[in-house]
Amino acid sequence: MGVEQKLGNMGAVTTTLEQAVAWSRTNAMWPMLFGLACCAIEMMSAQAAHYDMSRFGMELMRPSPRQSDLMIVAGRVTRKMAPVLRRLYDQMPEPKWVISMGDCASCGGVFNNYAVVQGVDEIVPVDVYVAGCPPRPEALIHGVLTLYEKVKLMKFSEVKK
Amino acid sequence: MPDIQEITIDDLKHLVSERAIQGETVLLNMGPQHPSTHGVLRLLLELDGEIVVNCIPDIGFLHTGIEKNMEAKTYQKAEVMTDRLDYLNTVGNNLAYTLAVEKLVDLDVPVRAQAIRVILVELQRIASHLVWLGTSALDLAAMSMFLYCFRERESILDIFELCSGQRMMTTYIRPGGLWRDVPVEFEKAVRHILKTFPRRMDEYEALLTRNPLMLDRTYSIGKLTGEECLSFGVTGPMLRASGIQWDLRKDRPYSGYDQYDFDVPTRTEGDVYARYLVRIEEMRQSLRIVQQALDKLPIGPVRSNNFKFVPPPRSEIGVSMEALIHHFKLWTEGFNAPQGAVYSAVESPRGELGVYLESDGGPKPYRVHWRTPSFDNLQSLPLMAKGVLVADLIAIIGSVDIVLGDVDR
Amino acid sequence: MDKKLQPILEKLEKEIGATVSEYRGDASLVVPAEKVVEACQQVKGLGFELLSAMTAVDYWPQETPRFHVIYQFSSISRNMVLTLRVPLAGVNPSLSTVSHLYRNANWRERELWDMFGIKFNGHPDLRRILMPADWEGHPLRKDYPLGYEEPQFTFNFDEINLRKPYAKE
Amino acid sequence: MLLEYAAIAAFVLVTILIGFIAIGLGTIFGPKHPSAKKEMPYESGMNPIGPGTRRMPVRFYLIAVLFILFDIETIFFLPWALVFRQLGLFGLVEMFLFIAILLVGYFYAWKKGAFEWE
Secondary structure, rough: OOHHHHHOOOOHHHHHHHHHHHHHOOOOOOOOOOOOOOHHHHOOOHHHOOOOHHHHHHOOEOOOOHHOOOEEEEEOOOOOOOOHHHHHHHOOOOEEEEEEEOOHHHHHOOOOOOEEEOOOHOOOOOOOOOEOOOOHHHHHHHHHHHHHHHHOOOOOOOOOO | OOOOOOOOOOHHHHOOOOHOOOOOOOOEEEOOOOOOOOOOOEEEEEEEEEEEEEEEEEOOOOEEEEEEEEHHHHHHHHHHHOOOOOOOOHHHHHHHHHHHHHHHHHOOOHHHHHHHHHHHHHHHHHHHHHHHHHHHHHOOOOOOHHHHHHHHHHHHHHHHHHHOOOOOOOOOOEOOOOOOOOOHHHHHHHHHHHHHHHHHHHHHHHHHHOHHHHHHHHHHOOOOOOHHHHHOOOOOHHHOOOOOOOOHHHHHOOOHHHHOOOOOOOOOOOOOOHHHHHHHHHHHHHHHHHHHOOOOOOOOOOOOOOOOOOOOOHHHHHHHHHHHHHHHHHOOOOOOOEEEEEEEEEEEOEEEEEEEEEEOOOOOOOEEEEEEEEHHHHHHHHHOOEEEEEEHHHHHHHHOOOEEEEHOO | OOOOOOOOOOOHHHHHHOOOEEEOOOOEEOHHHHHHHHHHHHHHHHOOOOEEEEEEEEEEOOOOEEEEEEEEEEEEEOOOOEEEEEOOOOOOOOOEOOOOOOOOOHHHHHHHHHOOOOOOOOOOOOOOOOOOOOOOOOOOOOOOOOOOOOOOOOOHHHHHHOOOOOOOO | OOOHHHHHHHHHHHHHHHHHHHHHHHHHOOOOOOOOHHHHOOOEEEOOOOOOOOOOHHHHHHHHHHHHHHHHHHHHHHHHHHHHHHHHHHHHHHHHHHHHHHHHHHHHHHOOOOOOOO
16 A cells, blocks of 8 residues: 555554554445356345345445456456456556456366366456355355455555555 | 457448548447446447447357367266356256257156246246346336345245255256256245235336336337348347247247146337336246146156166165166266257247257267357347437347347357 | 148259258258258248258268258248258368348358358358457367366365466566 | 635535545555556457547537536525525515526527437
């Protein structure tokens, strides 16, 4: 972050600031509206009234990468879609995270052939992998909560320069 | 990882009009990541202000090579691939594939299994129409419809989970019948839906059908005549909304559909509003079919006892030697289908879903081609999109009801 | 085979010299490659308004008719179904287009060009439709490898981890 | 006399301050890793075709002007609504006169087809 490039490690001051920043991030992390295949339908059910991902701060699914902090890769990534996905990841503002939802995004899943990229971590750095084909909405929400744990532990000093 | 190809105007010269080349009209990508393309569809729009002069669809962003992958799997294992094709109609895909395999190996299916198949496929049709209603109403800014429709869909997915343990990718329909019989609570759960769903449908109709906002956005927009539909190979609700009554459940019945009486809703205007009315009426007809199928649900086995193709039940394996041999052979090597080619089609919520299955006598399908309805329905989009406002184009895409897994296979 | 199809098959057999065969209750005609457009015109005239499906099969080791292009027609007015099979040679297979008769043949022919490498002369816009534009090879041919990649399990995690191209930030 | 305006001045000051604080914190503390790809215009994941700055059709400008016209009309309702009670009948008639004048402009624009897109 900008502040730690300036402040560095100032003990109590930065730790409370870290907690404040982590609190603000985990309570309003907007995912990018970006569904590829079957997992997108389960992501829609997770966003809808019954499972309601908005309880965890994911109120809105922002269509454009400019206003989203989290990219949920929901579905199989094909060879033709891979450069587009990388372009969208590059166009997201800086504190950004990636959840690879479902087996097809995590490791190619059922499709081990010429058309599918075997795991989206060959294209974008992934923070949390959610298993399942498609993962139940609760599994996706569990993945989101694990991501929140990871965000909470982020220290200023070790941020990517 | 290759970068995105630079597309310049001159290699689209044969597609776009003269004005685009001089730079008068704008070439805009309604690209793979767009909230209202219902998946990773890319439309290259040639815009003159808000008017769409030309619309060039570019598909293939979800091409998973399912047909090639199915050639490397045995007949039973290949069925797992079929769920991922049209992921809103997974039980319907299983049925299409299973009917093709049964036609190829000439396998009989017990009556109870056929009735349960009809119930599940009709419930899946309602669930698929609900996702269509929810998302296309969301595109027309009716936010609450999305939440209502997905609330109903949960009750239907619970039934699939009841039978097969999986909400969407059930693989519950197997060649020769079903994976196993339905649990005891199945009838009560389906009765609950039959009781509550019609009232919910009236809520949706009250919200949308005579809503002036909806009428302004959908009435006489994206018109298609019957002949244009047929020349584009459009089937399903879009064809029936243009006045041609062609429903495979009625005209070429399969899996016992001729026992149930239901009528096929058709309209003549052929615009977005007519497709909306046809799909809403289809949901009610599906309820009628489920009602009749559930009332006359026959008692009996759910799997054919031709153990050359159907794995024998666990109880018999310990007892008889042949059952053990069949069990072992089927699960290791699969059954050898006779040489030949078969085409069998079912009525999916989007149209005629056909499977061309060819076998060379081995345990693996030699060639599986999926005739998917969205592939042809999407071809009529450029015709409907000419001279239309961009906002209307979004309503038209919603009414075509495409699923990109269906289009790209 | 249903009775209504009988006169149609005789008519096509005489005029186009197609050979009729029947399997599991469905009739299919084998038509020589140069007579495709004429056969499709005849079939369309006989009431088959809908070209349901159009696909191809690759009998790879067999070189002479290596490809079979299959047209699947269905007639809505008279409720009939008919299959047309066209054998094609293996080296640069080509066929004349029927997209002027059935407009949904446009994308289907583009798919056959993309997946099998069968050229369609007279097609308005023969580009790849499913694969990326700069893709070499035609995936659905039998001699095209499936492209299997070894999945990462616990026992071979480390070796694959070394050569797996992880994305840099 | 000046004191009455102090309230409005404070109101304007606070709103501007909030605006600057929100944006300012973002720019100061936010991490900045600009890259060529991030600067490119976002066109749903693809490369934009043709030059960025294109000739905009004049109809957009027409719609913008009409919007501003009627938007400001609604802004004038706000202060009127506050003192609506004290003004009594005079205020009511005055406001309806104001609306009537603008309605004339509205029907003129409608007649001339400014709302149709062609």
